[in-house]
Amino acid sequence: MDAAAGGFVATSPTTDGPPATARALLDAWLPGADLALSADPLLRGLVASGLARPHLAGSDPGSGSGSGSGSGSGNEVVATGALDVASPSDLRVRDAAGRPHPRLFAFGIPVEGVHWNTAIGARARADAGMFREADAIARSALRAARVRPHSR
DSSP: OTTTTTEEEOOTTTSSOOOOSOOOOOOOOOOOOOOOGOOOOOHHHHHHHOOOOOOEESSSSTOOOSOOOTTTTTTOOEEEEEEEEEEEEEEEEEETTTTTEEEEESSGGGGGTSSTTTOOOOOOTTTOOOHHHHHHHHHHHHHHHTOOOOOO
């Protein structure tokens, strides 16, 4: 906001044009989901307790540290900001040792770095992927409820 200019002033280092001025600003930016920066006590607690771990692209899914080997392989390991899950089609949350928890699932924004655009365009009666995932999680959770409890 620039009172002297009478509104909001925008510039860009990628254009040579003059600054743009407007009386109103619509902020339509959606912040990215990043587990490392999350203030959500549930997500932070899951990671702190070892029940969940961050997803690292380029890592070995079963490695104990969640960081993959990366040494000498030429593979770059990158934190995606998502919770680590067994796979995009098996959304059981991996614990600190890389084991998928039998009764802990995540989908949507917390796994956006694993499974891109899961929450976009989820409309009723449109067979949206997010709804199929929710159905699959519900079926898995119901099956898990019939199995002996997970010991920790």
